[in-house]
Amino acid sequence: MKICYLANAASVHTQRWARHFADRGCHVSIVSFQPGEIGGVEVFTLPPVFSRPRVDVVLNLGRIRRLVRRIAPDILHAHYVTSYGLAGAISGWRPFIATAWGDDVLVAPEESLLYRLMVRWALSRADLVTSMAEHMTAFMNRRHYSVPDKIVTLPFGVDTQQFCPSCRTRRHGELPARVISTRHLEDEYDVQTLIRAIPTVVDRCPGTQFVVVGDGGLRPFLENLAVDLGVRQYTEFLGKVPHEHVSHLLGRADVFVTTSTSDGNNISLNEAMACGAFPVATDIPANRAWIEHRKNGLLFSCRDSEQLADAIIEALWRPDWRQDVMDQNWEIVCTRASWSHSMVEMERHYFRLLQEERI
Structure with a gap:
């Protein structure tokens, strides 16, 4: 399975996701505005133009879309809705998954109607939306950011082998x-x-x-x-x-x-x-x-x-x-809050979406 993450490659959470599925035998790529070296993972770094991620996304939409088409993943998975999630939605690639981290749905969209409409549009293009906590899922449902049966609560979780x-x-x-x-x-x-x-x-x-x-x-x-x-x-x-x-x-x-x-x-x-x-x-x-x-x-x-x-x-x-x-x-x-349990669940959703795409 080929997975392409649109995500911050410098984030420890992105690195955990990428390493996990690379270790599972998947071909994993990351498209990111921040550099990061992750063993067994192909990282494409886009040089930022401004210090505001949402502006950089808009200015690089064409490049991101071309990269995704070149990688041709089985799954396109964006982390953080107001930046990488927007890029994933505009790419038009399917199946497309968007993962909300917190402030990208709880705080930033509350700053303006434009942000709220942007989040609603990006998540409406996703085949699956995951949130990190039940209160986030409830909030996204109240805001009508996606169809309720497309939103799954999936905590990132803790590596209980390391933290114990x-x-x-x-x-x-x-x-x-x-x-x-x-x-x-x-x-x-x-x-x-x-x-x-x-x-x-x-x-x-x-x-x-x-x-x-x-x-x-x-x-x-x-x-x-x-x-x-x-x-x-x-x-x-x-x-x-x-x-x-x-x-x-x-x-x-x-x-x-x-x-x-x-x-x-x-x-x-x-x-x-x-x-x-x-x-x-x-x-x-x-x-x-x-x-x-x-x-x-x-x-x-x-x-x-x-x-x-x-x-x-x-x-x-x-x-x-x-x-x-x-x-x-x-x-x-x-x-x-087990990391391993959450990743088993995520892998199940990956394969389900692949099966649905092939029907």
Whole structure:
């Protein structure tokens, strides 16, 4: 089977998809505006003209269409609706699958009627639409972005061989306590709320260490904010870390914090749960799908650093609870967020669409 992905080749999620199906014996190609080297996968990189992906897509539509026709895939699968999904729809290639990641249907189309019409048109051209979470699927149905029976909820999931309880190298309760964030350092992930919570936490839980994994345009601002708040000595900014190393960092963490104000499926949260880090998350649909407040984690209001500080302190003061929650969260991940289960389901849809195309 020949699969062509229209997707960001630099994204770890795109790379996971491509490697998986290449390992399954498929011929996999990626057309991307970002470079990426993936063993066994052919990557076609289109040089960006502007820093806005949607503009680059429009300017490169002819080239993308010619590339797709040259590759002649059995399946064309676009990831991220407002850029690559639009390109896939305009290419006219079938079967065509569009996967929504989150902001591309939950946030960007809400900015203007034009975006909403563009998303509706692109998804109407797809033979199958996949979303990462039930709340996304429900939202797309309410917006009439596609026919309901064409939308499938398919979480990207966690590699439970890599992210699992065996990653833990310390028990909850060991000191100094460690709090970790693995979100990108961009505005929508709101990591500054975590930085602003640190003074209160270290005042109540002296010596607590904070590990910030990830990079982005706000990194200099966040590092300066930590200095201004007098907590730079408690905060380690690691930058971008290879995905295969993230599990080791989570396995050494007591508390995982996600401050994102919007998400599709919070894969970072699932990874932390699998590795036994106690989750403290924003009270948004993507997180409520996995966390029941005060049962297997804690929720706090978006952009509220005081609530976040209180939640972290409560979690740190209750090491036995954190230890007990580990088994429950591992079972949730294995049951509902397994990467291997999701990929089996996706492969089933690939073959179904191929069969329907041949009839």
